[in-house]
Amino acid sequence: MADLTLEDVAKLAGVSRSTVSRVVNSHPNVKDDVRKRVLEVIQNTGFHPNLAARTLALQRSWMIGLVLPRSVSSFFSDPYFPRLTQGIAQACNQFTYTLGLFLVDTPEDEQTIYPRVSRRGFLDGLLLQSGQIGEQLIDRLVTANIPFLILGRPHHTDHVSYIDVDNVAAAYEAVSHLIRLGYQRIATITGGTNTTVGLDRKQGYLKALIEQGQSVDETLVVEGDFTEASGYAGMRKLLAAKPDAVFCASDIMAIGAMHAARDAGLRLPDDIAFVGFDDLSLATLPEPRLTTIRQPIYRFGFKAVEILIDLIDHGIQPPRRILMDTEMIIRESCGAKQKMVIE
Amino acid sequence: MADLTLEDVAKLAGVSRSTVSRVVNSHPNVKDDVRKRVLEVIQNTGFHPNLAARTLALQRSWMIGLVLPRSVSSFFSDPYFPRLTQGIAQACNQFTYTLGLFLVDTPEDEQTIYPRVSRRGFLDGLLLQSGQIGEQLIDRLVTANIPFLILGRPHHTDHVSYIDVDNVAAAYEAVSHLIRLGYQRIATITGGTNTTVGLDRKQGYLKALIEQGQSVDETLVVEGDFTEASGYAGMRKLLAAKPDAVFCASDIMAIGAMHAARDAGLRLPDDIAFVGFDDLSLATLPEPRLTTIRQPIYRFGFKAVEILIDLIDHGIQPPRRILMDTEMIIRESCGAKQKMVIE
DNA sequence: GTGAAAGCGCTAACAG
DNA sequence: CTGTTAGCGCTTTCAC
Numbered sequence: 130m131a132d133l134t135l136e137d138v139a140k141l142a143g144v145s146r147s148t149v150s151r152v153v154n155s156h157p158n159v160k161d162d163v164r165k166r167v168l169e170v171i172q173n174t175g176f177h178p179n180l181a182a183r184t185l186a187l188q189r190s191w192m193i194g195l196v197l198p199r200s201v202s203s204f205f206s207d208p209y210f211p212r213l214t215q216g217i218a219q220a221c222n223q224f225t226y227t228l229g230l231f232l233v234d235t236p237e238d239e240q241t242i243y244p245r246v247s248r249r250g251f252l253d254g255l256l257l258q259s260g261q262i263g264e265q266l267i268d269r270l271v272t273a274n275i276p277f278l279i280l281g282r283p284h285h286t287d288h289v290s291y292i293d294v295d296n297v298a299a300a301y302e303a304v305s306h307l308i309r310l311g312y313q314r315i316a317t318i319t320g321g322t323n324t325t326v327g328l329d330r331k332q333g334y335l336k337a338l339i340e341q342g343q344s345v346d347e348t349l350v351v352e353g354d355f356t357e358a359s360g361y362a363g364m365r366k367l368l369a370a371k372p373d374a375v376f377c378a379s380d381i382m383a384i385g386a387m388h389a390a391r392d393a394g395l396r397l398p399d400d401i402a403f404v405g406f407d408d409l410s411l412a413t414l415p416e417p418r419l420t421t422i423r424q425p426i427y428r429f430g431f432k433a434v435e436i437l438i439d440l441i442d443h444g445i446q447p448p449r450r451i452l453m454d455t456e457m458i459i460r461e462s463c464g465a466k467q468k469m470v471i472e
Numbered sequence: 473m474a475d476l477t478l479e480d481v482a483k484l485a486g487v488s489r490s491t492v493s494r495v496v497n498s499h500p501n502v503k504d505d506v507r508k509r510v511l512e513v514i515q516n517t518g519f520h521p522n523l524a525a526r527t528l529a530l531q532r533s534w535m536i537g538l539v540l541p542r543s544v545s546s547f548f549s550d551p552y553f554p555r556l557t558q559g560i561a562q563a564c565n566q567f568t569y570t571l572g573l574f575l576v577d578t579p580e581d582e583q584t585i586y587p588r589v590s591r592r593g594f595l596d597g598l599l600l601q602s603g604q605i606g607e608q609l610i611d612r613l614v615t616a617n618i619p620f621l622i623l624g625r626p627h628h629t630d631h632v633s634y635i636d637v638d639n640v641a642a643a644y645e646a647v648s649h650l651i652r653l654g655y656q657r658i659a660t661i662t663g664g665t666n667t668t669v670g671l672d673r674k675q676g677y678l679k680a681l682i683e684q685g686q687s688v689d690e691t692l693v694v695e696g697d698f699t700e701a702s703g704y705a706g707m708r709k710l711l712a713a714k715p716d717a718v719f720c721a722s723d724i725m726a727i728g729a730m731h732a733a734r735d736a737g738l739r740l741p742d743d744i745a746f747v748g749f750d751d752l753s754l755a756t757l758p759e760p761r762l763t764t765i766r767q768p769i770y771r772f773g774f775k776a777v778e779i780l781i782d783l784i785d786h787g788i789q790p791p792r793r794i795l796m797d798t799e800m801i802i803r804e805s806c807g808a809k810q811k812m813v814i815e
Numbered sequence: 816g817t818g819a820a821a822g823c824g825c826t827a828a829c830a831g
Numbered sequence: 832c833t834g835t836t837a838g839c840g841c842t843t844t845c846a847c
Binding site: 144145146148151158159160163182185186187188 | 833834835841
């Protein structure tokens with residue numbers, strides 16, 4: 130019933146296979162009445178062209194892959210990746226691309242990912258979340274000439290296209306805000322410093338302190354790994370150094386840190402202020418609600434797909450490099466509201 | 473470089489295309505030394521068969537689709553769907569299937585979903601989240617003879633395969649637990665009662681009360697829609713009826729409800745106890761931590777893929793119906809811990 | 816065991 | 832404008 134071919138439709142409409150193909154692809158060279166007749170048959174039979182065949186003939190599948198590397202699976206407790214995926218999926222809908230999802234989870238998956246992803250004609254291109262793995266994968270993709278775009282700024286690799294938010298600028302803005310509010314001992318709980326995001330946000334923190342005349346106190350810098358637990362642990366370590374404000378590299382870490390601060394008997398935000406990073410669903414849950422940096426995640430996903438398609442259509446050279454702007458969202462956790470009332 | 477074909481490999485190995493194909497598919501009828509030679513060439517050249525071609529020849533793509541209907545996109549703030557997706561993706565990895573993700577977001581997407589998903593030879597089967605849309609889609613899939621499995625118990629449709637958790641039994645268990653703890657006025661904030669999940673959990677609540685001799689008070693039943701906001705609003709409505717415990721149909725609603733209770737000056741869990749549903753990442757965030765029903769989500773996703781593959785391999789008749797067990801996780805929000813200490 | 820040849824369903828020159 | 836024909840890269844009878 131649904132297993133019709135172009136040939137079947139052609140027979141039913143009394144034309145040749147090519148004509149039907151032209152109609153399907155809205156090629157201009159078809160007489161109006163013929164087109165109408167064919168369209169009717171298609172309508173009545175519910176014919177849809179077989180994608181595998183079309184892909185084979187055209188060397189184009191209108192399907193792209195999203196690869197989320199290992200580190201990520203544990204990140205699924207953080208809403209970042211779901212939202213990113215959602216944004217990308219929506220963009221794919223708009224461009225009528227199909228999205229293949231590749232979650233690289235075990236070291237085994239890591240081994241099998243390249244073959245699964247590289248089969249020519251199957252995927253037109255790839256969105257690759259930067260992270261733990263990838264370097265060898267990237268090399269292979271480059272030599273295989275497969276269009277791809279890195280999500281996040283890659284570590285070392287240089288001749289590739291990527292899209293990222295401007296983490297340095299964002300962290301700089303967040304910390305500047307705290308400085309402006311008069312905090313003197315601003316700490317940070319960083320993201321994993323084996324990741325570019327973690328590094329960039331830390332750099333923004335340092336840059337703000339230095340440029341604005343606060344000295345950097347090493348005891349005010351502790352490393353986390355983007356998990357709530359690491360936020361909690363990080364805050365416990367910071368306690369001794371008596372910070373009056375903490376810039377956390379993610380909201381979920383901020384939530385962990387706030388727990389720890391409260392457990393230590395501190396009042397929020399009076400005794401200690403917090404700023405997070407992400408502003409996905411989590412930021413409004415804690416009490417006080419988090420001041421944070423909003424990720425432009427929907428636009429990010431959309432732009433990523435757009436650029437990947439550009440890479441596919443117009444070639445991968447020169448590499449595209451995109452940095453997107455963020456926005457600071459001021460709520461109660463930074464103490465700004467109280468201060469404004471008091472002053 | 474990576475654009476090798478079977479033919480190329482054949483030439484390099486000095487054999488015919490068929491032989492290489494046999495080697496690639498580990499067909500027995502190949503002499504050992506020939507096989508070895510061919511394998512070497514494959515190794516050296518990094519050849520991978522073109523999936524589109526193979527799909528066309530075999531009428532099998534080893535790719536399945538996951539369709540999440542409209543209602544879901546707003547649900548992405550709830551960790552349920554991300555986790556489900558993750559579980560399914562991992563299962564796909566294990567079975568070496570590729571996962572296509574279809575987020576049906578706008579009414580427009582709803583229109584285009586069938587053609588995108590039905591193209592024969594492109595997807596071997598479909599996982600369909602039950603929800604708002606779907607009835608017409610389901611009909612079309614049935615007549616098109618495409619293997620699919622509904623995630624969640626479908627409303628009306630009857631001759632289809634589905635997998636769900638046993639929501640009635642789970643809610644029954646949760647409410648029974650509250651009864652056992654001695655609560656007298658147990659309320660519920662339901663999920664959307666236009667969804668089977670919402671209905672089933674409500675039914676479990678009612679069943680427990682009735683079977684265990686508590687009368688059902690209509691003022692203790694309010695309807696939510698699985699969002700935090702609806703939890704908050706629901707609790708505000710319940711306040712007048714003075715419940716001493718509330719069974720919420722999801723953790724995120726429980727969090728909203730707890731906020732509302734606290735805003736009304738109630739102490740948790742002393743003045744009012746809460747039980748949620750899901751036990752994904754959210755349950756341990758609030759203070760007190762949530763007693764809840766744990767969704768066996770990883771097993772669920774895995775089982776879903778397994779059954780879909782069974783449907784693909786062994787035919788879609790008879791329809792498979794699976795209900796999975798849940799587990800109650802007791803934390804502080806239900807008051808069980810205090811009670812045990814006091815008694 | 817191995818190769819030749821047909822065919823999966825579609826697109827795209829190429830003739831007419 | 833329309834039909835014929837030759838692939839796209841792989842699997843799979845069918846001979847040998």
